[in-house]
Amino acid sequence: MKPAFSPGDRVRVRKVDAPGHIRTPHYVRGHEGEVERFVGYFRNxxxxxxxxYDCARRALYRVRFLQCEVWPDYAGRGNDTLDVEIYEHWLEPAAKP
Amino acid sequence: MSGAHEHGHDQGDHRHPPQPDADDTLAYPRKLEIAVRELLIEKGVFTADEVRAAVEDMDGRTPERGAKVVARAWVDPEFRKLLLADAGRAVESIGCDWNTPHVKLTVVENTPEVHNVIVCTLCSCYPRALLGLPPSWYKSFAYRSRMVREPRTALKEFGMELPERVVVRVHDSTADLRYMVLPMRPEGTGSMSEAQLAALVTRDCMIGTAVARRPEKSGK
Structure with missing residues (x-):
């Protein structure tokens, strides 16, 4: 088992409205960020x-988003960030900007 | 105890409204908890004393544990390095029991250029083994939404004026990580012992809504 993404990779959070116990916050769905680190494999x-409890483990990443990209009217600095833990099945590759 | 009472003091005579006892509501989740707990005790899964001891243990965890970790990181560069790389192993190495192996403790370091703050927008994830129970505001809707949406304004309301040049890094604890902030060591603490340093480390500076206390200057 190898993680699909590496630190520095650009990723986009899937923009889907899935039912159930989802740990991917709505505010980052559809947004692009950068993989900050691969955290490990955790049960989904x-x-x-x-x-x-016997479900397969999923790769978990910390993804770093720029605040000004998540909130278009963000009032802080241009390089303030938001780091969110996201499971691999919620991520898809994105092109370098 | 009766609710209203009369007495006289500086503000003149007045009648206090009855103070509601916040613990008296038998809301659905509480009923459910009591029912399940009593059933499990009846079935012999655990005893009432074990439940009590578990609550006592939870209440016994205070931010002093985290403060001890921070003070050690301030005086021991090797420990600091390990803390940032593998926080769970680091805290275990100084006898702080990170007793939740299914989640990963992650320490983020404040520097003159970067200020970190932690939040859990989805619920109230918090490094309880090191900081104890989270403060009620940490679980409030206002904190959970505003700290990701307008962190600089929210931090200002906590009394933190961050210079423009400092980058704000918000960490949303959404899954299997639990964060603690390693605050900056205050200036003028060069000669202080590890125990004296730990006394400068407050709960809030390990959440990121404050900085560590400055040492009191003698003969100010």
Whole structure:
């Protein structure tokens, strides 16, 4: 098992409205960020929430977003960031800007 | 205790409204907790004393644990390096039990250029083993939404005026990481012992809504 993304990779959070116990915040769905680090493999909370403890482990990343890209009217500095933990199945590759 | 009472003091005689006892609501989640707990005790899964001891243990965790970790990182560069690379292993190495192995402790370091702050927008994830129970505002909707949406304004309301040149890095604890901020060591603390340094480390500076206390100057 190898993680699909490496630190520095550009990724986009899938913009889907899935039901259930989702740990991907709505505010980053559809947004692009950069993989800050691969965290490890963890059991998928979307399965765990329904008692499926034997579910497969999923790669988890910390993805760094620029605040000014997440919130178009962001009042702070241009390079303020927001780091969010996101599972691999919520990410797709994005082109370098 | 009766609610209203009368007494006289500086502001003149007045009647206080009855003070509601915040603990008296038998809301659905509380009923459910009591029912499940009593059933599990009846079935012999655990005893009432074990439940009590677990609560006592939870209440026994205070931010002093985190402060001890921070003070060690300030005086020991090797420990600091390990803390930033593998925080769980680092805190275990100084006898702080990171007793939640299924989540990964992650320490983020404040520098003159970067200020870190932690939030859990989805619920109230918090490094409880090191900081104890989260303050009520940490779980409030206002903190959870505003700290990601307008962190500089929210931090200002906590009394933190960050210079423009400092980058604000918000960490949303959405899944299996638990964050703690390693605050900057205050100036003028060069001669202080590790225990004296730990006393400067408050809960809020490990959340990122404050900086570490400055040492009191003698003969000010």
């Amino acid at each position: 909370p979307e399965e765990l929430a329904y008692g499926r």
